[in-house]
Amino acid sequence: MKILAIETSCDDTSVAIMDCDEKNWAIKTLSNVVSSQIAIHTKWGGVVPNLAAREHLKNLIPVLSEALEKSNQTINEIDLIAVTEGPGLIPALLIGTNGAKALAYTKNIALLGVHHVEGHLYANIINNDISQMKFPVLALTVSGGHTQIILMKDHLNYEIIGQTQDDAAGEAFDKVAKMLQLGYPGGPIVSEYAAKFDDAINSLKDSELKEELTCIKFPRPMLASGDFNFSFSGLKTSVLYFIRKIEQKNLSKEILELYKIAICYEFQNAAVDVLAKKMSKATEKLEPKTVIMAGGVSANSTLQNSLKNEISKKYPSINFINPTIKLCGDNAAMIGAAAFVKYQKLKEEGSLKTLKANWKKLEANSNLKLESY
Numbered sequence: 187m188k189i190l191a192i193e194t195s196c197d198d199t200s201v202a203i204m205d206c207d208e209k210n211w212a213i214k215t216l217s218n219v220v221s222s223q224i225a226i227h228t229k230w231g232g233v234v235p236n237l238a239a240r241e242h243l244k245n246l247i248p249v250l251s252e253a254l255e256k257s258n259q260t261i262n263e264i265d266l267i268a269v270t271e272g273p274g275l276i277p278a279l280l281i282g283t284n285g286a287k288a289l290a291y292t293k294n295i296a297l298l299g300v301h302h303v304e305g306h307l308y309a310n311i312i313n314n315d316i317s318q319m320k321f322p323v324l325a326l327t328v329s330g331g332h333t334q335i336i337l338m339k340d341h342l343n344y345e346i347i348g349q350t351q352d353d354a355a356g357e358a359f360d361k362v363a364k365m366l367q368l369g370y371p372g373g374p375i376v377s378e379y380a381a382k383f384d385d386a387i388n389s390l391k392d393s394e395l396k397e398e399l400t401c402i403k404f405p406r407p408m409l410a411s412g413d414f415n416f417s418f419s420g421l422k423t424s425v426l427y428f429i430r431k432i433e434q435k436n437l438s439k440e441i442l443e444l445y446k447i448a449i450c451y452e453f454q455n456a457a458v459d460v461l462a463k464k465m466s467k468a469t470e471k472l473e474p475k476t477v478i479m480a481g482g483v484s485a486n487s488t489l490q491n492s493l494k495n496e497i498s499k500k501y502p503s504i505n506f507i508n509p510t511i512k513l514c515g516d517n518a519a520m521i522g523a524a525a526f527v528k529y530q531k532l533k534e535e536g537s538l539k540t541l542k543a544n545w546k547k548l549e550a551n552s553n554l555k556l557e558s559y
């Protein structure tokens with residue numbers, strides 16, 4: 187079957203065409219077009235919801251047309267339309283959901299809404315052997331809006347084991363980048379700066395400065411809390427106080443740049459430390475067969491390596507899966523993958539018929555909760 191998927195929950199307009207083998211549950215991406223709005227939101231230092239909606243409105247049809255063209259399909263070959271119904275920015279979600287509803291109505295195609303995090307989780311099965319995802323699965327979802335540890339005893343079955351009490355991990359990366367005036371989105375820039383740390387320190391002749399930069403220490407919040415919750419606002423505040431302290435020193439541009447590298451390095455280490463160690467503790471307690479990552483921050487190679495090492499060292503029999511880089515951030519292919527699994531469940535129940543009437547019922551919901559099926 188062919189699925190046309192739409193994602194507009196934040197600042198990426200994306201449409202994907204997926205070719206799904208219903209017998210073997212194999213999901214292939216025929217096209218996955220993502221139109222990023224980074225250039226538009228950069229000057230505001232973050233996503234402006236109404237600007238995002240305006241861009242989605244402008245881009246949705248051209249992106250849809252490009253996705254169909256690249257996949258060599260026409261709309262008449264589509265069996266199911268999938269769309270992110272929430273959570274996300276309501277003006278942005280409304281463009282995708284209404285576009286999907288109009289298309290489903292005019293072409294009489296089945297329509298399914300997908301939870302955004304569910305999409306991130308199922309990015310792990312795209313172009314991948316689904317049998318690798320052995321249950322129970324323990325997932326770390328880390329994005330700009332979410333940081334959760336989720337236990338999946340089966341497909342579409344979610345139990346939230348822990349979550350952030352304040353900022354999401356990606357949000358903390360973005361805020362640190364903003365404080366350091368490094369640009370938006372912060373995650374990739376902070377990790378690029380952090381990657382320069384070793385070379386910068388090794389080539390430094392001033393031993394006093396070297397000592398100072400290597401001794402920067404930020405807290406690892408809630409590491410010993412005994413639960414699986416997170417908090418990133420205290421870490422962010424520590425970074426802010428440190429920046430304020432060094433701002434008073436009137437440093438040269440070159441030395442300030444070295445401080446920025448060292449701050450990004452230690453901030454990333456602190457965030458990754460907490461995420462990887464909490465996941466390790468959750469793995470010890472819940473004994474999953476597979477550990478997966480999901481969401482934009484899962485593109486961070488330090489986090490990937492740290493969690494992978496932690497799991498392979500302590501629990502060598504557990505399968506560790508991470509989406510490919512292109513599928514870590516927001517994209518429509520992941521929405522199509524989750525919709526495919528939902529569709530199979532509905533088929534088993536014999537309730538596929540209801541999907542054709544979904545153009546009447548589906549509503550964007552900015553606070554949509556992740557619910558088991």
Ligand code: KG4
Nearest residue numbers: 329330331356371373374482483486515516
């Ligand atoms: O999943 P996503 O694309 O959108 C949301 O659902 O929020 O995640 C975006 C978040 C942003 O906060 C971005 O800074 C972060 O993912 N991110 C990263 C990296 N790449 C993206 N954070 C850390 N390291 C990265 N390499």
Ligand code: ZN
Nearest residue numbers: 329482515516
């Ligand atoms: Zn996302």
